[in-house]
Amino acid sequence: MGAYLLLAGAIVAEVTATISLKLSEGFSRTGxxxxxxxxxxxxxxxxxxxxxxxxxxxxxxxxxAVGVALVAVIGAVFFKEAMNPTMVLGLALVIGGVVLLELGRSVQ
Structure with missing residues:
Protein backbone atom coordinates (compact mmCIF):
# COMPACT_ATOMS: atom_id res chain seq x y z
CA MET A 1 0.00 0.00 0.00
CA GLY A 2 2.86 2.38 0.78
CA ALA A 3 4.19 2.06 -2.76
CA TYR A 4 0.82 3.07 -4.19
CA LEU A 5 0.74 6.15 -1.94
CA LEU A 6 4.20 7.10 -3.14
CA LEU A 7 3.04 6.54 -6.71
CA ALA A 8 0.03 8.78 -6.10
CA GLY A 9 2.37 11.45 -4.75
CA ALA A 10 4.53 11.10 -7.86
CA ILE A 11 1.48 11.54 -10.07
CA VAL A 12 0.24 14.62 -8.21
CA ALA A 13 3.71 16.18 -8.31
CA GLU A 14 4.17 15.42 -12.01
CA VAL A 15 0.75 16.78 -12.99
CA THR A 16 1.36 19.90 -10.89
CA ALA A 17 4.73 20.38 -12.58
CA THR A 18 3.31 19.86 -16.06
CA ILE A 19 0.48 22.34 -15.54
CA SER A 20 2.99 24.79 -14.05
CA LEU A 21 5.12 24.32 -17.16
CA LYS A 22 2.27 25.75 -19.20
CA LEU A 23 1.75 28.55 -16.67
CA SER A 24 5.47 29.40 -16.71
CA GLU A 25 5.07 30.72 -20.27
CA GLY A 26 8.38 29.32 -21.46
CA PHE A 27 10.04 29.79 -18.07
CA SER A 28 9.45 33.55 -18.25
CA ARG A 29 7.43 33.55 -14.99
CA THR A 30 9.46 32.78 -11.88
CA GLY A 31 6.79 31.29 -9.57
CA ALA A 65 -1.58 6.94 -17.94
CA VAL A 66 -3.05 8.73 -14.94
CA GLY A 67 -0.78 11.70 -15.57
CA VAL A 68 -1.79 11.95 -19.22
CA ALA A 69 -5.48 11.64 -18.36
CA LEU A 70 -5.34 14.25 -15.60
CA VAL A 71 -3.36 16.73 -17.68
CA ALA A 72 -5.77 16.28 -20.61
CA VAL A 73 -8.81 16.86 -18.41
CA ILE A 74 -7.22 19.86 -16.65
CA GLY A 75 -6.22 21.28 -20.04
CA ALA A 76 -9.76 20.92 -21.34
CA VAL A 77 -11.45 22.34 -18.24
CA PHE A 78 -9.10 25.14 -17.20
CA PHE A 79 -7.29 26.06 -20.43
CA LYS A 80 -10.20 25.36 -22.82
CA GLU A 81 -8.04 23.00 -24.88
CA ALA A 82 -9.71 20.72 -27.40
CA MET A 83 -11.22 17.44 -26.20
CA ASN A 84 -13.32 15.39 -28.59
CA PRO A 85 -14.75 11.86 -28.50
CA THR A 86 -11.74 10.41 -30.33
CA MET A 87 -9.40 11.85 -27.71
CA VAL A 88 -11.58 10.55 -24.89
CA LEU A 89 -11.47 7.09 -26.50
CA GLY A 90 -7.68 7.33 -26.69
CA LEU A 91 -7.47 8.15 -22.99
CA ALA A 92 -9.79 5.25 -22.19
CA LEU A 93 -7.57 2.90 -24.21
CA VAL A 94 -4.46 4.08 -22.35
CA ILE A 95 -6.16 3.54 -19.00
CA GLY A 96 -7.49 0.17 -20.19
CA GLY A 97 -3.94 -0.86 -21.06
CA VAL A 98 -2.81 -0.06 -17.53
CA VAL A 99 -5.65 -2.11 -16.09
CA LEU A 100 -4.63 -5.05 -18.28
CA LEU A 101 -1.02 -4.74 -17.11
CA GLU A 102 -2.17 -4.82 -13.50
CA LEU A 103 -4.47 -7.78 -14.14
CA GLY A 104 -1.71 -9.61 -15.97
CA ARG A 105 0.58 -9.15 -13.00
CA SER A 106 -1.87 -10.94 -10.72
CA VAL A 107 -2.24 -13.93 -13.11
CA GLN A 108 1.04 -15.77 -12.73
Whole structure:
Protein backbone atom coordinates (compact mmCIF):
# COMPACT_ATOMS: atom_id res chain seq x y z
CA MET A 1 0.00 0.00 0.00
CA GLY A 2 2.86 2.38 0.78
CA ALA A 3 4.19 2.06 -2.76
CA TYR A 4 0.82 3.07 -4.19
CA LEU A 5 0.74 6.15 -1.94
CA LEU A 6 4.20 7.10 -3.14
CA LEU A 7 3.04 6.54 -6.71
CA ALA A 8 0.03 8.78 -6.10
CA GLY A 9 2.37 11.45 -4.75
CA ALA A 10 4.53 11.10 -7.86
CA ILE A 11 1.48 11.54 -10.07
CA VAL A 12 0.24 14.62 -8.21
CA ALA A 13 3.71 16.18 -8.31
CA GLU A 14 4.17 15.42 -12.01
CA VAL A 15 0.75 16.78 -12.99
CA THR A 16 1.36 19.90 -10.89
CA ALA A 17 4.73 20.38 -12.58
CA THR A 18 3.31 19.86 -16.06
CA ILE A 19 0.48 22.34 -15.54
CA SER A 20 2.99 24.79 -14.05
CA LEU A 21 5.12 24.32 -17.16
CA LYS A 22 2.27 25.75 -19.20
CA LEU A 23 1.75 28.55 -16.67
CA SER A 24 5.47 29.40 -16.71
CA GLU A 25 5.07 30.72 -20.27
CA GLY A 26 8.38 29.32 -21.46
CA PHE A 27 10.04 29.79 -18.07
CA SER A 28 9.45 33.55 -18.25
CA ARG A 29 7.43 33.55 -14.99
CA THR A 30 9.46 32.78 -11.88
CA GLY A 31 6.79 31.29 -9.57
CA UNK A 32 5.49 28.63 -11.94
CA UNK A 33 9.05 27.89 -13.11
CA UNK A 34 10.09 27.07 -9.54
CA UNK A 35 7.04 24.79 -9.19
CA UNK A 36 8.06 22.99 -12.40
CA UNK A 37 11.52 22.12 -11.09
CA UNK A 38 10.32 21.23 -7.58
CA UNK A 39 7.37 19.24 -8.89
CA UNK A 40 9.39 17.11 -11.29
CA UNK A 41 12.07 16.53 -8.62
CA UNK A 42 9.41 15.41 -6.12
CA UNK A 43 7.77 13.21 -8.77
CA UNK A 44 10.99 11.37 -9.54
CA UNK A 45 11.88 10.93 -5.88
CA UNK A 46 8.44 9.48 -5.12
CA UNK A 47 8.50 7.28 -8.22
CA UNK A 48 11.98 6.04 -7.36
CA UNK A 49 10.88 5.10 -3.86
CA UNK A 50 7.75 3.38 -5.17
CA UNK A 51 9.91 1.31 -7.53
CA UNK A 52 11.67 -0.27 -4.59
CA UNK A 53 8.65 -2.56 -4.16
CA UNK A 54 6.68 -2.27 -7.42
CA UNK A 55 7.40 -3.67 -10.87
CA UNK A 56 8.67 -0.90 -13.09
CA UNK A 57 6.22 -1.69 -15.92
CA UNK A 58 3.19 -1.40 -13.68
CA UNK A 59 4.39 1.68 -11.80
CA UNK A 60 5.41 3.56 -14.93
CA UNK A 61 2.25 2.61 -16.79
CA UNK A 62 0.04 3.85 -13.96
CA UNK A 63 2.12 7.02 -13.55
CA UNK A 64 2.06 7.82 -17.25
CA ALA A 65 -1.58 6.94 -17.94
CA VAL A 66 -3.05 8.73 -14.94
CA GLY A 67 -0.78 11.70 -15.57
CA VAL A 68 -1.79 11.95 -19.22
CA ALA A 69 -5.48 11.64 -18.36
CA LEU A 70 -5.34 14.25 -15.60
CA VAL A 71 -3.36 16.73 -17.68
CA ALA A 72 -5.77 16.28 -20.61
CA VAL A 73 -8.81 16.86 -18.41
CA ILE A 74 -7.22 19.86 -16.65
CA GLY A 75 -6.22 21.28 -20.04
CA ALA A 76 -9.76 20.92 -21.34
CA VAL A 77 -11.45 22.34 -18.24
CA PHE A 78 -9.10 25.14 -17.20
CA PHE A 79 -7.29 26.06 -20.43
CA LYS A 80 -10.20 25.36 -22.82
CA GLU A 81 -8.04 23.00 -24.88
CA ALA A 82 -9.71 20.72 -27.40
CA MET A 83 -11.22 17.44 -26.20
CA ASN A 84 -13.32 15.39 -28.59
CA PRO A 85 -14.75 11.86 -28.50
CA THR A 86 -11.74 10.41 -30.33
CA MET A 87 -9.40 11.85 -27.71
CA VAL A 88 -11.58 10.55 -24.89
CA LEU A 89 -11.47 7.09 -26.50
CA GLY A 90 -7.68 7.33 -26.69
CA LEU A 91 -7.47 8.15 -22.99
CA ALA A 92 -9.79 5.25 -22.19
CA LEU A 93 -7.57 2.90 -24.21
CA VAL A 94 -4.46 4.08 -22.35
CA ILE A 95 -6.16 3.54 -19.00
CA GLY A 96 -7.49 0.17 -20.19
CA GLY A 97 -3.94 -0.86 -21.06
CA VAL A 98 -2.81 -0.06 -17.53
CA VAL A 99 -5.65 -2.11 -16.09
CA LEU A 100 -4.63 -5.05 -18.28
CA LEU A 101 -1.02 -4.74 -17.11
CA GLU A 102 -2.17 -4.82 -13.50
CA LEU A 103 -4.47 -7.78 -14.14
CA GLY A 104 -1.71 -9.61 -15.97
CA ARG A 105 0.58 -9.15 -13.00
CA SER A 106 -1.87 -10.94 -10.72
CA VAL A 107 -2.24 -13.93 -13.11
CA GLN A 108 1.04 -15.77 -12.73
Missing amino acids: PSIVVVAGYAAAFVCLGLALKTMPVAVAYAIWA
